[in-house]
Amino acid sequence: MMQQFYPTVTHPYQFELHKDMHLATAHYIDNERAGNCARVHGHTYVINITIAGNELDETGFLINFKHLKEAVHGRFDHTLLNDDPLFAQTPPSTEKVAETIYTIVNDLLTPLAHKPVCIQVIVRETPTSYVVYQPKQVQS
Ligand SMILES: Nc1nc2c(c(=O)[nH]1)N=C([C@H](O)[C@H](O)COP(=O)(O)OP(=O)(O)OP(=O)(O)O)CN2
Numbered sequence: 146m147m148q149q150f151y152p153t154v155t156h157p158y159q160f161e162l163h164k165d166m167h168l169a170t171a172h173y174i175d176n177e178r179a180g181n182c183a184r185v186h187g188h189t190y191v192i193n194i195t196i197a198g199n200e201l202d203e204t205g206f207l208i209n210f211k212h213l214k215e216a217v218h219g220r221f222d223h224t225l226l227n228d229d230p231l232f233a234q235t236p237p238s239t240e241k242v243a244e245t246i247y248t249i250v251n252d253l254l255t256p257l258a259h260k261p262v263c264i265q266v267i268v269r270e271t272p273t274s275y276v277v278y279q280p281k282q283v284q285s
């Protein structure tokens with residue numbers, strides 16, 4: 146599903162889970178330096194979320210794949226990203242979309258007693274352009 150490859154993260158955890166999803170979404174970058182991107186346009190974003198951990202919950206899951214899709218796809222699919230309050234103070238660039246998805250997923254995981262963590266989010270905006278976001282604590 147992801148074009149080309151998955152950048153890998155070196156980590157100490159025993160389990161690593163990947164969730165891929167597509168987001169059909171519009172955006173614009175409200176800055177004259179953004180050129181054509183200052184006009185509203187659409188992308189089929191390709192998202193990869195990586196979760197890791199040493200323990201599973203009572204269902205044997207690190208995190209239910211469906212819960213990741215609901216939190217991200219459910220919020221952004223078929224929307225204008227600029228309308229979302231999460232992008233009220235920041236442009237929905239590929240970089241900020243990746244960081245924002247990380248924050249949403251991290252908020253989903255933080256209450257869980259078995260302590261899964263999000264270690265990477267990849268956002269592919271076009272066939273030729275993508276961003277990898279890693280939280281500081283897993284960067285090597
Ligand atoms: N660092 C960033 N640069 C650009 C972003 C971004 O989010 N971060 N976004 C855009 C535009 O939104 C545009 O949709 C994508 O740009 P680009 O990859 O240049 O699109 P093309 O399909 O035209 O790429 P080609 O490889 O030239 O076909 C711009 N820059």
Ligand SMILES: [Zn+2]
Binds near residue numbers: 172186187
């Ligand atoms: Zn764009």
